[in-house]
Amino acid sequence: MLPSELTIEVEQNPAESDEEYLTAQLVQHNIAQAGPSRWKALAIFLRGILQGGLTGYTHWNWLFIARFWLTEGLRRTGLVR
Numbered sequence: 001m002l003p004s005e006l007t008i009e010v011e012q013n014p015a016e017s018d019e020e021y022l023t024a025q026l027v028q029h030n031i032a033q034a035g036p037s038r039w040k041a042l043a044i045f046l047r048g049i050l051q052g053g054l055t056g057y058t059h060w061n062w063l064f065i066a067r068f069w070l071t072e073g074l075r076r077t078g079l080v081r
Helices: 016-034
Strands: 040-046 052-059 062-070
Touching: none
Parallel strands: none
Antiparallel strands: 040 052, 052 062
């Protein structure tokens, strides 16, 4: 049960400052628990003419994939395992 002075608000367009504050607090907590994240952006491209690629980042030695794409002709060829 919430204390009487607190309310839950659902917002479709939250203030940027509220989102930034929430993110800063979460990052601060995570660093206190697990140490620095050493966050790094990452992109891998299959070139010639761009035939595929992956974008994402590494964070606490984990790989987070945001986007992954291969041209239709390279799918199901065993190139990516």
